[in-house]
Amino acid sequence: MNEQKCLGKVYLVGAGPGDPGLLTVRGKTLLECADVVVYDALISPQILEIANPRAERINAGKRRGRHSLLQAETNQLLIEKAQTHAIVVRLKGGDPFVFGRGGEEMGDLVAAGVPVEVVPGVTSGIAAPAYAGIPLTHREYSSSVTFVTGHESAGKYRPQVNWQAIAHASETIVIYMGIHNLPTIMRELTAAGRSPSTPIALIRWGTRPDQEELIATLGTIVERVRETGFEAPAIAVIGDVVNLHERFAHCRPLVI
Numbered sequence: 001m002n003e004q005k006c007l008g009k010v011y012l013v014g015a016g017p018g019d020p021g022l023l024t025v026r027g028k029t030l031l032e033c034a035d036v037v038v039y040d041a042l043i044s045p046q047i048l049e050i051a052n053p054r055a056e057r058i059n060a061g062k063r064r065g066r067h068s069l070l071q072a073e074t075n076q077l078l079i080e081k082a083q084t085h086a087i088v089v090r091l092k093g094g095d096p097f098v099f100g101r102g103g104e105e106m107g108d109l110v111a112a113g114v115p116v117e118v119v120p121g122v123t124s125g126i127a128a129p130a131y132a133g134i135p136l137t138h139r140e141y142s143s144s145v146t147f148v149t150g151h152e153s154a155g156k157y158r159p160q161v162n163w164q165a166i167a168h169a170s171e172t173i174v175i176y177m178g179i180h181n182l183p184t185i186m187r188e189l190t191a192a193g194r195s196p197s198t199p200i201a202l203i204r205w206g207t208r209p210d211q212e213e214l215i216a217t218l219g220t221i222v223e224r225v226r227e228t229g230f231e232a233p234a235i236a237v238i239g240d241v242v243n244l245h246e247r248f249a250h251c252r253p254l255v256i
């Protein structure tokens with residue numbers, strides 16, 4: 001890509017998982033000063049309300065199977081906006097670098113000579129379990145946690161997930177984008193030797209007022225999802241720490 005003359009800078013800002021209270025102070029300051037905000041589909045309206053009222057707002061949101069803007073178009077848009085505006089905020093759900101394609105966007109911007117900076121956000125894989133009363137590495141049950149994508153086409157975008165290895169890699173497993181592929185994932189993990197009685201929690205719209213949880217075991221969760229019609233977007237947490245949900249769920253922060 002050719003180097004571009006730029007007036008401004010692109011900030012890849014993590015918006016957190018939904019609760020506006022989880023936006024970082026730096027992210028909030030940048031939103032308040034932004035000239036342009038290019039945002040994803042899962043961004044809470046309350047967080048968008050924080051943005052400078054004079055900022056241009058562009059929805060680059062992606063939905064499963066349908067891209068409002070292709071990734072390449074989004075990257076090109078960011079490059080163009082940085083040529084004519086001082087503060088371009090690329091607002092992404094959770095953390096930009098955790099299953100968020102922030103790395104690819106940064107790569108294209110760097111290649112085009114556009115100044116860019118990342119502002120980390122609270123990732124849904126940490127916040128959703130926390131709001132469900134599940135401490136991912138409670139000392140009595142877990143000394144390790146794995147964050148993994150359950151997206152069917154993981155192999156298309158990044159190395160294929162090795163579920164055999166993941167099954168034994170850590171006591172706690174946190175799966176992003178795993179709902180559509182849940183039957184295969186459960187089959188793979190149990191075939192690899194993880195007990196069908198291992199607890200699992202699905203947390204939908206974590207940290208939002210409409211957060212929903214579904215608790216079951218590796219052996220029963222697929223049936224429970226079918227019975228209840230539980231849908232994405234959700235985080236799955238696997239491991240004995242899920243049992244703490246019953247004791248701690250009532251301690252969740254009040255989402256305003």
Ligand SMILES: C[S@@+](CC[C@H](N)C(=O)[O-])C[C@H]1O[C@@H](n2cnc3c(N)ncnc32)[C@H](O)[C@@H]1O
Nearest residue numbers: 017094095100123124176177205206233234235
């Ligand atoms: C493309 S990934 C983006 C992850 C994001 N960068 C992060 O750090 O949270 C989208 C997936 O994140 C998870 N996710 C994002 N926000 C969520 C929320 N509020 N509650 C539960 N899961 C969420 C879901 O698994 C969803 O399918």
